[in-house]
Amino acid sequence: MSAKAFLQRYRAALSYRTNLERVMREEYREAIARAQGVHGQQGSQDALLGVKVQSAPQGDAMALCVVQAVDQQRRALERITQAKKDCEAVLCEILELIAQIPDIDQRALLTARYVHGDSFHRIQVQMGISERKVFRLHAAALTEAEKILQKTQKWQ
Numbered sequence: 001m002s003a004k005a006f007l008q009r010y011r012a013a014l015s016y017r018t019n020l021e022r023v024m025r026e027e028y029r030e031a032i033a034r035a036q037g038v039h040g041q042q043g044s045q046d047a048l049l050g051v052k053v054q055s056a057p058q059g060d061a062m063a064l065c066v067v068q069a070v071d072q073q074r075r076a077l078e079r080i081t082q083a084k085k086d087c088e089a090v091l092c093e094i095l096e097l098i099a100q101i102p103d104i105d106q107r108a109l110l111t112a113r114y115v116h117g118d119s120f121h122r123i124q125v126q127m128g129i130s131e132r133k134v135f136r137l138h139a140a141a142l143t144e145a146e147k148i149l150q151k152t153q154k155w156q
Contacts, residue, residue, distance in 0.1 A: 003145035006097070007114035013090045014117075017083040024076035031072050035065035091115070100148050106141035113138070 098110045105127070112118040112126065124134045 001149075003097075003142045003149055006149060007094055007110060007142075007145065010087070010090045010094050010114060011117055013083070013087040017080070017087050020083050021080055024080060028069065028073050028076060031065070031069035035062065035069050097145055097148060101141060101144045103141070103144070105137055106144060109134070109137050110141050110145065 094114060095111075098107050098115075101107050101110065108127065109123055112123045113120070118126070120131070120134050120138070124131050127134070129137070
């Protein structure tokens, strides 16, 4: 794995976690809406499952919807918690690598770019250097990170 790919893992994990949280919130809202829909029906159809529940009283269909919504929320929280743990683990590995780079400007650039997700233009403004200098510094920082990764072979 290249140093750049190694460093990009955190932003990817963070994006995955954010999207997962958004999808899970939406699925939970839909489950609640379905449960509320069952409450408004006469018990002839289970809106959550989309099947006929002619013999079941309305309360049973509502209870089933609530149980399923709560169960879905529990599973979603488990997945989100795991995604957060994965994200933190990747961040720790990346920060450990960045900390080993001797040049402070290279460390600052890699942290801004791969941890905070800053653009090269923003980094240029923050560091007060030219665009060309940012790209050179980035290339040098990736070279240093590559050396460290090869030396440790921990992440290969």
